[in-house]
Amino acid sequence: MSGDSELGFTEHLFKVLVIGDHKVGKTSFVKRYVKNQFYEELKTTIGVDFSMKVIDWDGHTRVRLQLWDIAGQERVRGLNRVYFKRSSGALVVYDVTNGSTLDGALNWKHELDGQVMLKNGRPIPAVLLANKCDETKVCRRNASLLEKLCQEKGFIGWFQTSAKENINVDEAAKFLVKHILQNNEESVKEEEQNMQINLKQQSKSNSTCC
Numbered sequence: 228m229s230g231d232s233e234l235g236f237t238e239h240l241f242k243v244l245v246i247g248d249h250k251v252g253k254t255s256f257v258k259r260y261v262k263n264q265f266y267e268e269l270k271t272t273i274g275v276d277f278s279m280k281v282i283d284w285d286g287h288t289r290v291r292l293q294l295w296d297i298a299g300q301e302r303v304r305g306l307n308r309v310y311f312k313r314s315s316g317a318l319v320v321y322d323v324t325n326g327s328t329l330d331g332a333l334n335w336k337h338e339l340d341g342q343v344m345l346k347n348g349r350p351i352p353a354v355l356l357a358n359k360c361d362e363t364k365v366c367r368r369n370a371s372l373l374e375k376l377c378q379e380k381g382f383i384g385w386f387q388t389s390a391k392e393n394i395n396v397d398e399a400a401k402f403l404v405k406h407i408l409q410n411n412e413e414s415v416k417e418e419e420q421n422m423q424i425n426l427k428q429q430s431k432s433n434s435t436c437c
């Protein structure tokens with residue numbers, strides 16, 4: 228959703244999903260990103276938690292990110308899908324200390340692609356987050372595996388992050404927002420082109436009429 232609030236100044240509201248298995252650190256990531264806080268103990272998320280982050284992107288663009296932090300346990304029960312609608316991007320989180328959560332992240336991505344897509348039919352941008360990297364660093368071998376996985380599964384990129392140590396939190400979010408803004412610009416251009424084509428067709432059919 229976008230709008231010109233003042234001349235030459237644009238505000239965007241984007242819905243961003245934060246998804247991944249139980250306990251991988253989704254809520255911690257959001258709390259670090261939005262409030263710069265971290266808690267060793269956190270209650271598990273039930274349903275969905277909402278947060279807002281306002282970014283003054285440049286002198287003439289403001290982005291309001293509505294973050295939907297979705298309960299990890301609910302993928303199993305298939306309850307999460309209703310939350311996916313109208314999202315512009317996703318952060319898909321796994322825990323580097325728990326290998327099975329990487330499979331979980333790929334399942335989340337698969338479900339996401341089945342539920343939501345851009346107007347042009349392409350998947351919405353999703354970034355893979357290898358979280359808790361303060362516990363074990365992603366080694367070079369894993370880095371090339373993640374690179375390959377991103378290409379195969381259609382992630383726009385991956386970051387090793389730590390909500391605890393504040394590593395790559397802003398960077399990963401910024402990378403996603405940059406892609407969302409690009410997609411938004413492209414879809415506005417496509418709409419303008421389609422409108423011009425329609426207008427040309429209309430004026431052609433008007434001129435041949437009678």
Ligand SMILES: Nc1nc2c(ncn2[C@@H]2O[C@H](COP(=O)(O)OP(=O)(O)OP(=O)(O)O)[C@@H](O)[C@H]2O)c(=O)[nH]1
Nearest residue numbers: 250251252253254255267271272299359389390391
């Ligand atoms: N070492 C370390 N621990 C983390 C990090 N991020 C989260 N944790 C811990 O991991 C546990 C789970 O974090 P949450 O943020 O609640 O995980 P979640 O993905 O929101 O879990 P659900 O709400 O159950 O889906 C908590 O004890 C956090 O303190 C991190 O980057 N490093």
Ligand SMILES: [Mg+2]
Nearest residue numbers: 253254271272
């Ligand atoms: Mg949570």
